[in-house]
Amino acid sequence: MLQAGDNLDPLLKRPFSILDYDDELLYFLFKKKGKGTIYLSRINKGDVITLLGPLGNGWPAPQGEFIVIAGGIGIVPLMLLLKQHRNKAILFYGAKNENELLMLEEASKLVKEIYISTDDGSKGTRGLITEIFNDFLVSNSSCKDLTIYCCGSPPMLKAFSKLIREHNLSCYASVEEYMACGVGACLGCVVKVINEADSEGFHYKTVCKDGPIFNLKEIIWDQVF
Amino acid sequence: MLQAGDNLDPLLKRPFSILDYDDELLYFLFKKKGKGTIYLSRINKGDVITLLGPLGNGWPAPQGEFIVIAGGIGIVPLMLLLKQHRNKAILFYGAKNENELLMLEEASKLVKEIYISTDDGSKGTRGLITEIFNDFLVSNSSCKDLTIYCCGSPPMLKAFSKLIREHNLSCYASVEEYMACGVGACLGCVVKVINEADSEGFHYKTVCKDGPIFNLKEIIWDQVF
Amino acid sequence: MGSGFLDVIKPNLSIQIATLKLKNPVMTASGTFGYGEEYSEFFDVSRLGAIVVKGLSMKPKKGNPPPRIVETPAGLINSIGLQNIGIDHFLNEKLPLLLKFKTPIIVNFFGDTVDEFIKTAEILSTHKGIAALEMNVSCPNKEAGWRIFGTDPKILKEVVSRVRSATNLPLIVKLSPNVGDIASMAKIAQDGGADAVSLVNTFLAMAVDVKTRRPLLANIVGGLSGPAIKPIAVRMVWEVCKAVNIPVIGMGGIVTYKDALEFLIVGSKAIAVGTANFLNPFATIEILEGIEKYMVEEGITDINQLIGSLVIDYERTYNN
């Protein structure tokens, strides 16, 4: 989690994925949304910012070939995975428009195959990336056995988890929730997860500590948005 | 009043005097104290800050020679006065130590005579500038008729107003109080001022609008600090 | 409807509080806008829905000694002590100037005793031009050991119903948030004959200078306002809107049009801007323009469609 400045507005740090690292630096890539990211975008070279991390779990290591599905800024947590497993992934990468297809060149060098879509058709196929993937599955049914690694907005994940269940695919997804502590202490960042042992069939798990990566099939999406 | 940034902490703008101006720029000089001035000190060239002003009254124009008494950063609102009335002022300038005697070179070029003191004796006479002025009066009793222009910390002004009354001197002082609106609307920044017409003998005046410059003899200092 | 800007129909922002018609729901909060003049240098204050003036009492009041204000995280504590020029001076000197603005003038007032409340209301009611009265019951009651009028149900009932009989002007009761159950206080005001309630006034608060170990305000305690209190204020306004059927004027920490929208969405008919005037003299006007722009973007043609339009589509549970 990152925070620029030391004042009390905004109060909380914001969660970000590590895009990359080398011996000296950690690399982040983020989208300006609200106060947290606006202030982060204003820092100058030499400014001191606060970092709490690394937090939570990571992607389970892929065995052989794998599929990656990214929506917009959701590419970030997947870049290191692609880098660590070069030429093993089939990447499906969608965004609103061409400008929001970040790291496209870098990503395409790391993968075996790449499929691109945008909502407005400004690059790649017009449409949602989950639909492109669905079409791909029809003609490549052998790929149904490959593990999927996925990150995108909650609505995208929600839509995608339906597909995953229908085709009984194996998919890990990085999930988002608003966070406060980042270390599992406040129980603020929970998602609903299937729990057979429970009388109601579910329990809440923290995204910051138990996640952010979950088996997508286990997440229950009936929560309020 | 100035504020750096657009977040809600610190919430309020802070009052500052204009040190100088030219066709393009306003010049400010301030001392880092708390949040407001810390954030102001961090701005970079090109950053946008908020300014509300100019506010309140100004120094009444001096007639001929005059006396200026400044404590530390209190020199700021007096610099324009000195500049507009070159070689007319006898300046008494005191501070904690040499480092806090700001604009010393510039100020000395603008005045007829200058007396300097520091609390620790690191520059000029050791002692309080009000005491130095008191000693000066003893050997220069003709100066008792000159109008005094004064700015310093509340404790300094408080001490000085005693002297003013004892010697029945004429003195304008720039007064400080914590401010919110800056335009006389909130009544937050008041000082107690003598009012013969009032049954209790006083009323409250706003520093931001009725001031910041008051006839020092009229200010009642029994307020809590 | 076309998509060009020219086709945009200006949404209707006018609302009604009792017999009082406002061209838009953006008002100033008492004590933060002086008597209107201070801010008329910055913009055309006639554009406001209404101007609420600094609280007045029968006789002028000096107020508390300084320091009177202290900044806190995203908040401001004030202990002005109800300093004001008194109703005579107001009616003779300030009101004529205020009446030049083309917007209703609402007069906020208070008293040390119930009788003073009544007399003040009576005098104010005889003067042409005052659009409505707002009674500030967050002030101490001399007859009840200086306890706050607005925190005692019995006294609140008495003072509201007696002031109600003393005036024909629309009567707004401004509630104190320093109570356990604000909705029941609002109901008392309604039962007492109030035409509207406004809330919140400031929260009793305190700050200490750790170096001197003294309170930072000469008055020891003061009232907290500003963005810090907004989430509590929104909750209270929501609760009150559900409890009464008279109009509610919401306030507490409104800085941006989004803050104002929160209050409108939970059900307040109008909103008032206080501390934000100090942060930005144009705050009220920017909020007004922001609301209008939002309505255009969301396709809301009448502000009354927005008021109270909170969507709750899941089971409500009270916890934590």
Place this chain on the structure above:
Amino acid sequence: MGSGFLDVIKPNLSIQIATLKLKNPVMTASGTFGYGEEYSEFFDVSRLGAIVVKGLSMKPKKGNPPPRIVETPAGLINSIGLQNIGIDHFLNEKLPLLLKFKTPIIVNFFGDTVDEFIKTAEILSTHKGIAALEMNVSCPNKEAGWRIFGTDPKILKEVVSRVRSATNLPLIVKLSPNVGDIASMAKIAQDGGADAVSLVNTFLAMAVDVKTRRPLLANIVGGLSGPAIKPIAVRMVWEVCKAVNIPVIGMGGIVTYKDALEFLIVGSKAIAVGTANFLNPFATIEILEGIEKYMVEEGITDINQLIGSLVIDYERTYNN
């Protein structure tokens, strides 16, 4: 005394709450420090005055659906919904780990009914190692139509006195700030046999997403904590300290050692750090070190000289 650092005598920070001795007054606030483990990765939590664990109930509780938290100006609204693992799991799995830390473990607990409060207190009291109990009365009462225990004087009296009879452990009653007169609630707790009171719990609050016009929390309302509430919390703690003669544990928005000092100066014997743990995992330790440094600089050798040392040397008036 010399002027070198070596000559500085370490001030005494230890305090006593009933029979409970704490090496310093810095505690964690329930629900913000998990069960201790989460933060033991960052520093030696044994240095804390005490650890107060997340509120427990007889049976595990799932809590509210997400979103559970929302940030507000200098504040945080949470509606965790008292999610917890239940006392059995706590006593078997978590307590043994907690007891490895060399600091008292205070267990925060609650119930849906008075009976549940009593039973939970009884079970917790039979277990070795628990230093004190803190009962959270800011939770809804099933038998009273889900009204909050701590906002009804009668129910508060009953639940406190009955839990008092059920335990020999030092009993802290954690008060709800959502009341009109917090001092009288503190007195009720004292009369009911509490060994100490702690305050404040969170303020009922709400935030609205203006785009969707829905509450930002699935639970609609939640509790506001953080720096925003500090000035109200300090005032409440000051009022309570004057009203009772049992120790008071102050909290609400403490982020720095200066914030902590405000609470100590107005009279609280210990302080608890909540939301600040989220801003900075080292907050408690930095606050502890800050208090110690301040005492050295101010020449205060014993923390008890600081507690309640507020200087008021002018006439007190209540206004505005």
